[in-house]
Amino acid sequence: MAAKTQAKTRVFSDVDYERKGKQATVLRVPQSRNDSGWGVVQIPITVLKNGKGPTVLLTGGVHGDEYESQIAISELARTLEPSSVQGRLIIIPALHYPAAVNGTRLSPIDNKDLNRCFPGRPEGTFADVLAHYVTEILLPITDVNLDLHSGGRAMEFVPSTTAHVLDDRAKMAETEALALAFGAPYHVVIKEVDAGYTFMTTCERRGVTAISSELGGGNRVSIPGLASTRRGIMNALKHLGVIRGKLDKSGPKTRVVTVPDYGCYAFAPQAGLFEAYHPLGAKVRKGEAAGALHFIDDPHRKPIIIDYGYSGELWCTRGQGQVSAGDPVAVLVAVR
Ligand SMILES: [Zn+2]
Incomplete structure (x- = not known):
């Protein structure tokens, strides 16, 4: 061998x-x-x-x-x-x-x-x-x-x-x-x-x-x-x-x-601290707020609210607070 x-x-x-x-x-x-x-x-x-x-x-x-x-x-x-x-x-x-x-x-x-x-x-x-x-x-x-x-x-x-x-x-x-x-x-x-x-x-x-x-x-x-x-x-x-x-x-x-499609992924548009609004497994709807992106370098700046692009259940969320631009912060699944 x-x-x-x-x-x-x-x-x-x-x-x-x-x-x-x-x-x-x-x-x-x-x-x-x-x-x-x-x-x-x-x-x-x-x-x-x-x-x-x-x-x-x-x-x-x-x-x-x-x-x-x-x-x-x-x-x-x-x-x-x-x-x-x-x-x-x-x-x-x-x-x-x-x-x-x-x-x-x-x-x-x-x-x-x-x-x-x-x-x-x-x-x-x-x-x-x-x-x-x-x-x-x-x-x-x-x-x-x-x-x-x-x-x-x-x-x-x-x-x-x-x-x-x-x-x-x-x-x-x-x-x-x-x-x-x-x-x-x-x-x-x-x-x-x-x-x-x-x-x-x-x-x-x-x-x-x-x-x-x-x-x-x-x-x-x-x-x-x-x-x-x-x-x-x-x-x-x-x-x-x-x-x-x-x-x-x-x-x-x-x-x-x-x-079913890439709409299930929600990405952070910028770097920041991500606050998820829902626990894993939650049922959520398209357009509903997934969480807030906070900016510690400018406390006076309003957080960016990231919405879900799909209706389904929250399969995964960010594993740590910090995110970079382009990081997924939530992925949804649809029950077949
Ligand atoms: Zn792995």
């Missing part, structure tokens, strides 16, 4: 994806530095393989400031034994490891968003090389990818699974069944801003069934978000037959919602 891997990627590892049992090791991504020319960044990876079943790639920490998935996926890596798995489980709790260590969305190495670097390229910078490994080495052996996100510093969400609108109806039904098994309060079928270079889009182009998520945020570990992540991962694995057992239905019933 090693020789084939080296021909296709600059990432190397002693992991053998065909070996039965449990392996806990690292992916080594070259990172030449002033003080270490042959230095690598070591990304923890755990692989469990047993019996017959699908291969599920479970990833967290694509954005380093999204913590719920990193915690829940690490727990799984630590506690799962091969005897309880049917198929193959590839577990990477903090895929964009330098960003996770830094607690930031982007990596401190090349200042890139891994989730805008797919399908990746071997001659690029760190995030490009890493994305390329996932695309060329992991996705060809993967049936299903759960790449779990939350709102990070920037946003705070009603805990949700997410998927794109797909042309392939059968694949879309399969994806939705997986999301319903996961069991977050919302399953959001989304028209995403700038989705062309994301992990999920690359999965779709490669025929890999994929769901993602927004399970909390606000630069902290969300209690409902983490509960939903823990329950959801196990439910999804049970639905896929990788783990035996009944689905945990103790969470709220999942509602399938959509982000």
